[in-house]
Amino acid sequence: MYERTQLSGLAAELRNISVTYGAEAVAVHAVRGVSLQVHRGEVLLLMGPSGSGKSTLLQVLGCIRQATGGSIFIDERPVHGLTESQLSQLRCARMGFVFQHYNLLPSLRAWENVALALELRGLSGIQVEQASRRILSYLGLEDRAEAYPEELSGGEKQRVAIARAVVGEPDIILADEPTAALDAASGTQVARLLARIAHEEGRAVVIVTHDSRISGIADRIVYLEDGAIRSIQKNVRLQMRSLKESGIHEMENHSRDSADGVVDRRTAVNG
Amino acid sequence: MHETVPTESHIGVWKQISRDVEADELRLTVAMPDLILVDQAGYLIERQKYRALGVSGVDSVQSLIVRFTEWKRPDGGTESVIVVGIDPAVRPALQPWNFIEGSVDNLRIADGVVIDELYSQKLGVSKIGETVEITGRRARIVGITSQIRTFTQSPYVFANLKNARIWTGLPNDRTTYLLVQAEQGTNLTSLRNALQAALPASDVYTAREFSWRTRIYWLITTGVGAALLIAAVLGVIVGMVIVSQTLYSATMERLQEYATIRAMGATNRYLQTIVLRQSLLSGTLGYVIGTTIAVIVAWMSRASSATLMLSYPLIVILGIVTLSMCVGASLISIRKVLRVDTASVFR
Numbered sequence: 001m002y003e004r005t006q007l008s009g010l011a012a013e014l015r016n017i018s019v020t021y022g023a024e025a026v027a028v029h030a031v032r033g034v035s036l037q038v039h040r041g042e043v044l045l046l047m048g049p050s051g052s053g054k055s056t057l058l059q060v061l062g063c064i065r066q067a068t069g070g071s072i073f074i075d076e077r078p079v080h081g082l083t084e085s086q087l088s089q090l091r092c093a094r095m096g097f098v099f100q101h102y103n104l105l106p107s108l109r110a111w112e113n114v115a116l117a118l119e120l121r122g123l124s125g126i127q128v129e130q131a132s133r134r135i136l137s138y139l140g141l142e143d144r145a146e147a148y149p150e151e152l153s154g155g156e157k158q159r160v161a162i163a164r165a166v167v168g169e170p171d172i173i174l175a176d177e178p179t180a181a182l183d184a185a186s187g188t189q190v191a192r193l194l195a196r197i198a199h200e201e202g203r204a205v206v207i208v209t210h211d212s213r214i215s216g217i218a219d220r221i222v223y224l225e226d227g228a229i230r231s232i233q234k235n236v237r238l239q240m241r242s243l244k245e246s247g248i249h250e251m252e253n254h255s256r257d258s259a260d261g262v263v264d265r266r267t268a269v270n271g
Numbered sequence: 272m273h274e275t276v277p278t279e280s281h282i283g284v285w286k287q288i289s290r291d292v293e294a295d296e297l298r299l300t301v302a303m304p305d306l307i308l309v310d311q312a313g314y315l316i317e318r319q320k321y322r323a324l325g326v327s328g329v330d331s332v333q334s335l336i337v338r339f340t341e342w343k344r345p346d347g348g349t350e351s352v353i354v355v356g357i358d359p360a361v362r363p364a365l366q367p368w369n370f371i372e373g374s375v376d377n378l379r380i381a382d383g384v385v386i387d388e389l390y391s392q393k394l395g396v397s398k399i400g401e402t403v404e405i406t407g408r409r410a411r412i413v414g415i416t417s418q419i420r421t422f423t424q425s426p427y428v429f430a431n432l433k434n435a436r437i438w439t440g441l442p443n444d445r446t447t448y449l450l451v452q453a454e455q456g457t458n459l460t461s462l463r464n465a466l467q468a469a470l471p472a473s474d475v476y477t478a479r480e481f482s483w484r485t486r487i488y489w490l491i492t493t494g495v496g497a498a499l500l501i502a503a504v505l506g507v508i509v510g511m512v513i514v515s516q517t518l519y520s521a522t523m524e525r526l527q528e529y530a531t532i533r534a535m536g537a538t539n540r541y542l543q544t545i546v547l548r549q550s551l552l553s554g555t556l557g558y559v560i561g562t563t564i565a566v567i568v569a570w571m572s573r574a575s576s577a578t579l580m581l582s583y584p585l586i587v588i589l590g591i592v593t594l595s596m597c598v599g600a601s602l603i604s605i606r607k608v609l610r611v612d613t614a615s616v617f618r
Contacts, residue, residue, distance in 0.1 A: 055617045064534055064613045085538055092536025099616055103531040120536050164535075176617050 096165030155186030344395030356435020373414025554597030
């Protein structure tokens with residue numbers, strides 16, 4: 001699994017999705033005509049103010065909430081018309097979920113929480129335990145495998161949750177505010193982990209977040225407002241990297257210029 | 272766990288009240304028509320025994336007197352007792368059993384009675400040789416048995432036929448029952464029919480029929496059985512409500528966990544299995560604890576006047592009832608889990 005090469009292609013597609021709660025006079029339009037493609041190997045951030053429809057869109061993408069209009073395609077197959085049982089199987093086989101409050105089962109050890117995702121797929125036995133421990137080790141939690149959730153820090157809990165989400169090798173990871181309950185250092189660690197899963201393993205990672213600190217891991221950022229897409233920022237990661245590199249370059253020039261006794265104030269301020 | 276004791280009491284009583292009348296498969300009982308209870312029979316003319324002896328297949332016939340009477344303790348108090356008059360010379364016959372002191376032969380002694388140790392305190396006597404009064408006449412303890420229980424509050428007191436007639440006021444030519452011992456290999460139903468034809472003024476019962484008649488009287492006619500049955504049913508209902516409530520509370524506490532598992536792709540079947548497994552686990556635990564307590568109580572009650580009888584089939588049946596009850600009690604929780612809002616995990 002970890003040697004898996006980067007994949008490309010469409011993992012999911014939303015076409016003109018609408019979600020309305022209530023009816024007529026009391027109707028609330030949570031999502032209005034959103035069309036979006038999610039590619040394998042990319043990190044897509046859904047951002048926007050509270051009530052902008054981010055979480056609802058994530059639920060629709062995760063086949064947890066039915067859209068009132070539009071079509072959803074997972075792996076280029078329409079989701080429309082699938083039964084509740086088929087949707088469960090689809091989620092189990094194709095998706096992994098990471099929640100804001102981790103949602104680990106308190107009565108299970110870390111590795112057992114991870115193993116649960118495999119058991120839902122009908123797997124059992126020693127291989128399940130080995131696979132669960134392996135993924136925890138991959139995420140730097142090999143010495144925490146026996147711990148119960150209450151014995152783990154917030155960052156560790158979220159990494160266990162990520163392990164649970166990815167152990168079944170899903171195409172899409174859906175994360176709802178994964179860093180909101182974490183301190184800055186843990187949040188950065190979790191964000192980098194999700195980016196690594198997308199970029200090294202070729203999975204589509206969709207993150208709903210208010211946390212602008214993690215925007216550096218995104219390939220695209222979709223800004224939502226009043227249930228509709230306000231803007232899409234592309235190549236964010238590359239731009240950030242480019243900015244960072246140019247910053248380093250400028251600093252190097254600055255060092256050289258300083259040595260020469262010349263200071264470019266404009267460059268120093270902008271850098 | 273909750274229904275174990277009342278149900279077992281019910282079955283135990285069922286067995287206890289017919290223990291002595293069911294003992295001999297080859298025995299038939301002749302009694303007055305419309306007999307309703309072993310302890311409350313009408314009178315038979317004793318010479319009918321000779322007519323019974325003339326029926327083919329009859330080995331022997333024994334008179335049996337069963338009558339309530341009054342026992343006066345040495346301290347002056349009185350107790351109601353059931354005098355059981357037998358002929359100690361007739362073997363095999365209905366006789367007191369489990370002797371811990373004395374023997375059935377001691378009943379040949381003119382004023383001898385045999386009591387059970389379970390009731391020695393109630394009767395105010397504790398050893399052979401002590402004397403009391405039965406309906407104003409002297410009686411002497413000549414034997415003590417173990418665990419011959421009565422279903423009523425009146426202990427059985429064994430005596431010979433002569434003494435039994437004196438103490439109960441029964442005329443010499445009267446008896447309450449005739450116990451007919453069939454020859455080996457005799458068809459009991461045919462013999463019963465032949466006896467019934469020979470003794471048209473009486474009723475004839477096989478041991479099993481007599482046993483059932485007694486059971487039916489106590490458990491249905493008197494309302495004792497109904498009361499115990501209601502207690503058992505209430506036990507099951509209360510047990511179901513408690514298990515259901517406990518399971519429901521546990522499910523509600525973990526609803527978010529169920530929502531998480533469902534979001535991860537758990538099928539309805541998987542979720543049902545989790546709840547059922549919890550329910551059966553709780554049921555098994557409760558059953559083991561309840562049955563252990565019941566077995567201990569039954570063991571402790573073996574030396575008391577009200578024993579609790581616990582058979583292996585009964586234990587198995589109660590296990591099935593308990594686990595079925597748990598499955599039934601889990602239905603509400605399963606319904607709740609299957610209706611959990613999966614989207615709630617994103618709040």
